[in-house]
Amino acid sequence: DAEITQSPRHKITETGRQVTLACHQTWNHNNMFWYRQDLGHGLRLIHYSYGVQDTNKGEVSDGYSVSRSNTEDLPLTLESAASSQTSVYFCASSETRTALNTEAFFGQGTRLTVV
Amino acid sequence: AQKITQTQPGMFVQEKEAVTLDCTYDTSDPSYGLFWYKQPSSGEMIFLIYQGSYDQQNATEGRYSLNFQKARKSANLVISASQLGDSAMYFCAMREAGTGANSKLTFGKGITLSVRP
Numbered sequence: 001d002a003e004i005t006q007s008p009r010h011k012i013t014e015t016g017r018q019v020t021l022a023c024h025q026t027w028n029h030n031n032m033f034w035y036r037q038d039l040g041h042g043l044r045l046i047h048y049s050y051g052v053q054d055t056n057k058g059e060v061s062d063g064y065s066v067s068r069s070n071t072e073d074l075p076l077t078l079e080s081a082a083s084s085q086t087s088v089y090f091c092a093s094s095e096t097r098t099a100l101n102t103e104a105f106f107g108q109g110t111r112l113t114v115v
Numbered sequence: 116a117q118k119i120t121q122t123q124p125g126m127f128v129q130e131k132e133a134v135t136l137d138c139t140y141d142t143s144d145p146s147y148g149l150f151w152y153k154q155p156s157s158g159e160m161i162f163l164i165y166q167g168s169y170d171q172q173n174a175t176e177g178r179y180s181l182n183f184q185k186a187r188k189s190a191n192l193v194i195s196a197s198q199l200g201d202s203a204m205y206f207c208a209m210r211e212a213g214t215g216a217n218s219k220l221t222f223g224k225g226i227t228l229s230v231r232p
Contacts, residue, residue, distance in 0.1 A: 033219055042121075042206060042224040058219065090160065092220075100148035100167055100210055104220055106160035 023091030138207030
């Protein structure tokens, strides 16, 4: 079965370190998204991609970057981790369709703690 | 301004009763879609139901139905015959067509539902 997987599931890192969170999907979806989830804020969009070599900033992109070199992967990099980036991170993907009801499929999430 | 507003505090419902989770939205795009997702304590995001802005009837999926009031810009989720497994956080989300139908989902802050036995 097709799926979307995130790794690691849990990570603790130190302030100032570079961290990369992996997202891999086997749906062959062109659209991929990174969200962060924080209590009281719901899910907020960090970056997204509509295809290979395409990346776009979301509403909370400062301090994060992504690259899309193939269809399956959209790694999220924290350039210099800060305590404010302690959060649960979700990757999602969806088909390239014109229908509004296109469902987004989510990974299991990565819990990142910056100490 | 928030595009999706979920303001209810933690909600409680007795098992087997119905419960309504509120969602209001803000958009000037005449074409949009509204989604509800469930997030149990295990953390995964589970798609529940979808309502399109031009849909004539309220969406239903099993025990889930959507009370869509377009003029009031509300899309409340109704869960009938609540079960203990319904205890979770519930998110309302919107996709607007004006930015491209491939576009991202905008989420509300979520509502925590607890089902009492």
